[in-house]
Amino acid sequence: MGLLLAWLGTGCASLSASLGGTGEASDKARRLCEQGLLTWPDLARFPADMPPQDYVRPEDLAWLQAHPEAVPPEEPLSAQPPLCEVQDATNAEGDFTVVEMKLQPPTEQEPKGRNALLTFHRAPEGWRLTYWLPEDAQAGATNVPLFSEAMPRPRKLSGQDLAYTREALQEGVQGLMAIRCVITRAGSVINCHTLKPLPLMVEPALKALWGSRYAPVTLAGKPIDVRYTFIFRMKRVTFSR
Numbered sequence: 001m002g003l004l005l006a007w008l009g010t011g012c013a014s015l016s017a018s019l020g021g022t023g024e025a026s027d028k029a030r031r032l033c034e035q036g037l038l039t040w041p042d043l044a045r046f047p048a049d050m051p052p053q054d055y056v057r058p059e060d061l062a063w064l065q066a067h068p069e070a071v072p073p074e075e076p077l078s079a080q081p082p083l084c085e086v087q088d089a090t091n092a093e094g095d096f097t098v099v100e101m102k103l104q105p106p107t108e109q110e111p112k113g114r115n116a117l118l119t120f121h122r123a124p125e126g127w128r129l130t131y132w133l134p135e136d137a138q139a140g141a142t143n144v145p146l147f148s149e150a151m152p153r154p155r156k157l158s159g160q161d162l163a164y165t166r167e168a169l170q171e172g173v174q175g176l177m178a179i180r181c182v183i184t185r186a187g188s189v190i191n192c193h194t195l196k197p198l199p200l201m202v203e204p205a206l207k208a209l210w211g212s213r214y215a216p217v218t219l220a221g222k223p224i225d226v227r228y229t230f231i232f233r234m235k236r237v238t239f240s241r
Contacts, residue, residue, distance in 0.1 A: 021204045022097045025120040025127040028055055029099040033084035039148040040072035041131055057121045057128040094123045096176045116149050117231055132195045139193040143217050144182050147228045151217050154183055159212025168200040177232040179205055185223040187213045
């Protein structure tokens with residue numbers, strides 16, 4: 001008997017060997033968070049002791065260097081960086097793992113803390129944060145703001161959750177799938193494109209997303225259209241009888 005374990009999250013990387021081999025990703029997530037580099041790898045903001053090539057997925061770094069005209073997403077600036085705490089780091093699913101960060105504002109006057117889910121890719125040299133820059137550019141989806149830690153996480157109002165298809169169960173499909181969509185200010189989910197697929201599960205995931213409605217994402221108190229990364233961690237759990 002099997003169950004599907006999945007979560008949905010965003011899409012805002014060996015220093016230690018804890019957390020199922022993902023301690024390096026957790027440590028790098030914390031450092032990137034402290035520098036305000038979770039949403040966009042601004043090369044000018046990396047300190048001297050943080051070479052970008054040690055923290056950014058090679059595909060993202062190559063795309064950024066080939067497109068110096070690219071403009072980072074606009075975000076409200078804080079006088080101080082957030083307090084960054086690793087909440088959870090999953091065991092690696094093949095070449096990917098997910099780190100959940102809690103971002104706590106440094107002062108009580110700022111909005112309450114938020115959680116961010118970060119996708120790390122295992123490169124030959126170690127874990128690197130995935131920004132999905134070339135995938136977004138190929139899909140032509142950069143005209144809508146990308147979700148950032150300055151925004152409240154989308155809250156699902158209605159719609160079915162993703163479930164395994166019979167074919168995927170038979171094939172033993174497991175792992176991480178990432179799909180980026182636009183959540184409109186009206187709460188509908190449109191313009192989805194797959195960042196990391198899983199066999200036999202992309203179409204069911206898209207149908208579940210398209211049939212869902214969310215509370216609008218807000219920025220400075222106003223609802224906006226936003227690009228949001230839905231992360232599904234799919235794993236069969238077998239119970240003995």
